[in-house]
Amino acid sequence: AQKITQTQPGMFVQEKEAVTLDCTYDTSDQSYGLFWYKQPSSGEMIFLIYQGSYDEQNATEGRYSLNFQKARKSANLVISASQLGDSAMYFCAMREGGYSTLTFGKGTMLLVSP
Amino acid sequence: DAMVIQNPRYQVTQFGKPVTLSCSQTLNHNVMYWYQQKSSQAPKLLFHYYDKDFNNEADTPDNFQSRRPNTSFCFLDIRSPGLGDAAMYLCATSSIRGATNEKLFFGSGTQLSVL
Numbered sequence: 256a257q258k259i260t261q262t263q264p265g266m267f268v269q270e271k272e273a274v275t276l277d278c279t280y281d282t283s284d285q286s287y288g289l290f291w292y293k294q295p296s297s298g299e300m301i302f303l304i305y306q307g308s309y310d311e312q313n314a315t316e317g318r319y320s321l322n323f324q325k326a327r328k329s330a331n332l333v334i335s336a337s338q339l340g341d342s343a344m345y346f347c348a349m350r351e352g353g354y355s356t357l358t359f360g361k362g363t364m365l366l367v368s369p
Numbered sequence: 370d371a372m373v374i375q376n377p378r379y380q381v382t383q384f385g386k387p388v389t390l391s392c393s394q395t396l397n398h399n400v401m402y403w404y405q406q407k408s409s410q411a412p413k414l415l416f417h418y419y420d421k422d423f424n425n426e427a428d429t430p431d432n433f434q435s436r437r438p439n440t441s442f443c444f445l446d447i448r449s450p451g452l453g454d455a456a457m458y459l460c461a462t463s464s465i466r467g468a469t470n471e472k473l474f475f476g477s478g479t480q481l482s483v484l
Contacts, residue, residue, distance in 0.1 A: 257381050258381065258424060259411075275434055287469055288468075288470050288471075290472070292475075297477055298457060298459075298477045298480070299475055299477040299478065300412070300459060300461070300473070300475035302473070302474070303477070305472065307400075307469060307470055308469070312407035317424065324440045329473055346412070350469050350471060351469070352469055355467075355473075356402075356414050356417065357414070357473060358411050359411040360411055361409075362409075362411060363377035
């Protein structure tokens, strides 16, 4: 079974609008971490935001926020005021407890239009 | 300034001809990772080093090897590349291993083509 599921292969948004990228996860661990990475066409994976399973508040980093719904096991990324430079592949990832490694979802391609 | 540097950016090799990809880091991180990412797929972990301790993923083919001669450098060796090995290879580092908030720093990747 997939541990990270991103159901949106592609998303379109107009510049300056907000967009939500979906991510659901599957784990039986109580302690885990959730990450979002951005991968532009240049190839480099860029860290965006992190949410710990015990964090009570949703993480925010500038225009990025993570809508963490623990009971639903979802960790959606919200990008406010989209910019043309936000066009990229976005990956949700999880690390479970106990020295586990980072597992990525299949990604969502975001295209921002003028 | 780039902190995780991968060379070359593009690599073309022939079927069955050994190839080496390199990664260097200026972060002095203990952990280095190699991921394989095929087109439109999630990055897949091949192996990682914690200092000199090598950790292979169970499903990584024997065709893939790695070397870490010192903290700064890590190499990915593909002994006999097949057409199915054409992919983007991503190197990443982190300062700690095992914490759930361990953040990875990635290089720009090497796109490998096999002819």
